[in-house]
Amino acid sequence: MAGEHQNGTLVLEVKDLDVRIEGGGGSFLVVRDMAFAVARGETLAIVGESGCGKSMTALTLLRLHPPAATVERGFVCVDGQDVLALPRAALEDIRGEGIGMIFQEPLTALNPVMTIGDQIAEALRRHRDIGRRAAARRAIELLDLVRMPDPDHRARLYPHQLSGGMRQRAMIAIALSCEPAVLVADEPTTALDVTIQAQILGLIRDLQQRLGTALVLITHDLGVVAEMADTVIVMYAGRRVEVAHVNDLFDRPLHPYTRALMTAAPHLEAADGAKSMLMEIKGAVPPPWDMPQGCPFAPRCGLTLDRCRVEEPPLVKKRDGHLAACWEVPDAA
Amino acid sequence: MLTYTIRRLALFVPMAAGMVIVTFSLLLLVPGDPAAVLLGQEASPEDIARLRMALGLDDPWFARLGRYFAALLQGDMGRSIFQNQPVAGVIGERLGATVELALAALMVAIVLGFVLGIAAAMWQASWVDTACMLLAQLGVSMPVYWLGILLMLAFAVQLGWLPSIGRGEPLLAAAGMALAGNPGPLLKSLSHLVLPALALGVNSAAIISRLVRTSMIEVLGEDFVRTAYAKGLRRPRVIVRHALRNALLPVISVIGLRFGALLGGAVLTESIFGWPGLGQLTIAAISQRDIPLIQGIVLTYAMMFAVVNLLVDLSYALIDPRVRLG
Ligand SMILES: Nc1ncnc2c1ncn2[C@@H]1O[C@H](COP(=O)(O)OP(=O)(O)OP(=O)(O)O)[C@@H](O)[C@H]1O
Numbered sequence: 001m002a003g004e005h006q007n008g009t010l011v012l013e014v015k016d017l018d019v020r021i022e023g024g025g026g027s028f029l030v031v032r033d034m035a036f037a038v039a040r041g042e043t044l045a046i047v048g049e050s051g052c053g054k055s056m057t058a059l060t061l062l063r064l065h066p067p068a069a070t071v072e073r074g075f076v077c078v079d080g081q082d083v084l085a086l087p088r089a090a091l092e093d094i095r096g097e098g099i100g101m102i103f104q105e106p107l108t109a110l111n112p113v114m115t116i117g118d119q120i121a122e123a124l125r126r127h128r129d130i131g132r133r134a135a136a137r138r139a140i141e142l143l144d145l146v147r148m149p150d151p152d153h154r155a156r157l158y159p160h161q162l163s164g165g166m167r168q169r170a171m172i173a174i175a176l177s178c179e180p181a182v183l184v185a186d187e188p189t190t191a192l193d194v195t196i197q198a199q200i201l202g203l204i205r206d207l208q209q210r211l212g213t214a215l216v217l218i219t220h221d222l223g224v225v226a227e228m229a230d231t232v233i234v235m236y237a238g239r240r241v242e243v244a245h246v247n248d249l250f251d252r253p254l255h256p257y258t259r260a261l262m263t264a265a266p267h268l269e270a271a272d273g274a275k276s277m278l279m280e281i282k283g284a285v286p287p288p289w290d291m292p293q294g295c296p297f298a299p300r301c302g303l304t305l306d307r308c309r310v311e312e313p314p315l316v317k318k319r320d321g322h323l324a325a326c327w328e329v330p331d332a333a
Numbered sequence: 334m335l336t337y338t339i340r341r342l343a344l345f346v347p348m349a350a351g352m353v354i355v356t357f358s359l360l361l362l363v364p365g366d367p368a369a370v371l372l373g374q375e376a377s378p379e380d381i382a383r384l385r386m387a388l389g390l391d392d393p394w395f396a397r398l399g400r401y402f403a404a405l406l407q408g409d410m411g412r413s414i415f416q417n418q419p420v421a422g423v424i425g426e427r428l429g430a431t432v433e434l435a436l437a438a439l440m441v442a443i444v445l446g447f448v449l450g451i452a453a454a455m456w457q458a459s460w461v462d463t464a465c466m467l468l469a470q471l472g473v474s475m476p477v478y479w480l481g482i483l484l485m486l487a488f489a490v491q492l493g494w495l496p497s498i499g500r501g502e503p504l505l506a507a508a509g510m511a512l513a514g515n516p517g518p519l520l521k522s523l524s525h526l527v528l529p530a531l532a533l534g535v536n537s538a539a540i541i542s543r544l545v546r547t548s549m550i551e552v553l554g555e556d557f558v559r560t561a562y563a564k565g566l567r568r569p570r571v572i573v574r575h576a577l578r579n580a581l582l583p584v585i586s587v588i589g590l591r592f593g594a595l596l597g598g599a600v601l602t603e604s605i606f607g608w609p610g611l612g613q614l615t616i617a618a619i620s621q622r623d624i625p626l627i628q629g630i631v632l633t634y635a636m637m638f639a640v641v642n643l644l645v646d647l648s649y650a651l652i653d654p655r656v657r658l659g
């Protein structure tokens with residue numbers, strides 16, 4: 001994939017990633033064959049329905065996946081460091097400084113008994129050699145940077161005293177406090193009001209551009225993808241089913257699943273990220289413990305060929321810089 | 334925090350008054366005539382009547398309640414019938430011993446309980462967890478008197494390391510002497526305190542450890558702990574600053590309850606180890622039907638519980654801003 005990134009330094013590379021969950025119900029792969037690369041200042045969007053493995057992929061990038069999950073295979077490289085192989089201390093060094101993360105639910109993601117100023121300062125003091133006072137001052141500056149109104153006062157407040165949007169701003173300030181090379185945002189606006197969503201996305205994009213951060217944006221909202229992404233990965237049942245530049249994807253979606261997503265979201269033009277487009281496609285994603293043979297999308301796909309029910313289509317190049325996993329789409333010459 | 338403290342203290346006053354009224358009514362409800370008890374079985378009805386008059390027992394209840402209140406405010410809890418001394422003095426002598434024992438037992442309970450509970454939660458489902466919880470199971474099922482006797486047999490009788498009975502100087506006084514260059518009394522006091530504190534505290538330690546474990550495991554799975562790790566914080570800091578502080582909330586109220594239980598539970602431990610505390614006094618007062626003394630003891634216990642409660646609430650507010658700021 002390196003060829004696609006001649007114009008920037010790669011700061012995040014993921015290859016051959018398989019994540020397995022061992023649960024009461026058995027053991028199954030929830031992420032299969034994931035791979036991508038993101039350069040400085042670039043945005044990769046990962047889009048897909050609930051349960052398709054987006055969060056699991058995101059958490060693996062910081063090696064924060066839950067104990068039930070194990071990385072069975074693969075390679076994650078952040079800023080030149082092999083995250084999955086690092087000893088614990090080095091891993092802790094890279095978290096927050098090499099790669100930061102914003103979570104979906106800002107209320108539960110913040111410590112309820114610590115002021116947000118302290119929560120930001122704590123991250124600073126962990127990675128920077130600064131004193132308590134300086135960290136507290138810098139925390140206020142960061143709150144100002146994320147456009148928190150009245151940052152001096154707000155720094156002394158606890159999460160429960162802030163609105164959802166302000167909490168997410170605080171979360172962003174924490175994640176960006178040490179200016180990480182990579183920022184992972186796992187559905188950063190899903191829990192917020194529609195009007196706030198656009199503000200938060202605008203803020204993330206602004207800061208990303210200012211700091212040159214590589215952004216991995218997880219979402220199930222195609223409007224957000226259109227608004228923010230450079231490259232897009234469409235995930236289905238733990239796998240990539242389509243990978244393309246954002247313009248190619250919207251101009252010419254190749255995979256039947258992507259096309260279904262787009263028809264399920266008809267107001268793309270008017271969206272501007274303000275109108276949320278939740279996907280609704282008939283049927284449900286097959287759970288990992290009940291994967292059909294062949295193409296996982298076959299039970300919901302209108303185009304099913306005989307081959308689809310037998311053999312899973314590989315992800316291959318269908319056009320220039322445009323990959324898809326579907327038997328029905330002709331391969332590139 | 335200051336406003337919360339003031340609000341909470343303001344609540345304390347009517348509560349204390351309520352307890353005084355309840356204690357007072359106990360006296361009305363208890364069968365038997367205090368005057369008759371006081372004078373013994375040979376007393377004539379006339380003598381009893383005269384004494385009732387002298388004690389003001391025939392006055393209407395509200396007048397007596399008023400007098401009771403007024404006396405209490407001056408630190409007068411009445412006179413013990415059998416010891417013929419002011420109740421306040423009799424109780425005061427013993428109170429220190431009981432509080433000292435209960436606090437020492439609470440220390441045992443908190444230290445053991447947190448160490449075991451945190452270890453079990455951090456290495457959940459490993460042999461550490463199993464070992465800690467087996468110990469806790471043992472601690473919960475061991476009756477205080479049984480453990481007390483075992484400890485006494487082992488460490489006092491067999492090994493002879495520690496005294497089996499009695500109390501040294503009051504710990505505070507002994508500590509003062511140690512500071513003044515005389516450590517002897519402090520060592521003696523501590524050696525007397527160890528066994529009863531262990532016997533009394535182990536049960537609570539077991540209960541606290543289980544609770545700390547459950548609470549820690551729950552908190553360790555919370556999103557904000559993941560955020561703390563995502564910031565790159567080292568594990569010990571995440572455990573102490575983020576997980577433990579939040580896990581403390583449900584534990585604190587139980588610690589308060591346990592302290593209440595320790596104060597009450599001291600009765601048995603005190604008699605096993607000959608600890609001159611309120612427990613022994615209570616038993617004596619009840620068997621002698623020394624009503625003013627009983628009344629004083631009940632009120633003392635009630636006040637201690639109320640104070641513990643107050644401390645629990647205040648520490649709750651100290652730890653959790655949601656309580657403090659509403
Ligand atoms: N802690 C866990 N234990 C067991 N299974 C899990 C756990 N976390 C996730 N899973 C399973 O892994 C799969 C992928 O989950 P993941 O959270 O990555 O989905 P997602 O794409 O982020 O969905 P959503 O949009 O709902 O956030 C799901 O089938 C889910 O049930």
Ligand code: SF4
Nearest residue numbers: 295298301308326327
């Ligand atoms: S491979 Fe077949 S079932 Fe799968 S998406 Fe393509 S056409 Fe549909």
Ligand SMILES: [Mg+2]
Nearest residue numbers: 054055056186
């Ligand atoms: Mg998710």
